Amino acid sequence: MDCIFCKIISGDIKTKFLKETRLSVSFLDAFPLATGHVLVIPKNHHKKIQDMSVEENTDLFSLVHEMISNVDKITGSTLVAIHNGEDAGQEIPHVHVHLVPRSKNDSAGAIHSMFSSPVNLSVSEMDELYDTLKI
Template sequence: MDCIFCKIVSGEIKSKFLKETKHSISFLDAFPLAAGHALIIPKNHHQKIQDMSIEENTDLFSLVHQMISNVDKITGSTLVAIHNGKDAGQEIPHVHVHLVPRSTVDSAGPIHSMFSSKVNVSESDMDELYDKLKI
């Protein structure tokens, strides 16, 4: 497989590992958006979160929970970002969670600033979406 994250997991590509668990690893991003930008990935190749087993998912987000405190020490705030699929902006088709230290001077904004246009959803459409999404 020609997946850069799988090559990091196998050791084919060297990385600055921060923590390893049974199913996940955390390492510094080689192309950081901010000093201390870390990634957490599952060791097994999965394109989307819902493709992972419950055990892998629990392990991944447990590691996110552990790592975020350390990343948060850098600036006091951390952006947690997941692009779940190509259309969501996922550039590498392997699940990965970004932990990016944030500050008031980093030129990045809130999530709503990522979208140049907003959708208007009618009350009836909102009800229909609610019925489709509730569990």
């Protein structure tokens, strides 16, 4: 497999592992957006979160929860980001959670700054969307 994260898991690519669980690992991002940028990934290759088992999800997000406290020590605030699929901006097709220390002067903005024009939905469109997404 030509997945960089799978190569990290197998040891073919060296990295700075921070913590390993039975199903997940966390490590320093090799191309950090900020000092202390951490990635948390499942050991098994999955392109999207919904492709993972409940056990893998629980393990991954438990490690995310644990790592946030350490990342937060850097600036006091941490961006938690997941690009779930290519159209969502996922560059490596292996689930990964970014933990990026943030500060007021880091030149990055809120999630709304990523989109040039928000969607303006009618009441009926919101109702239809609600019916589609409600579980």
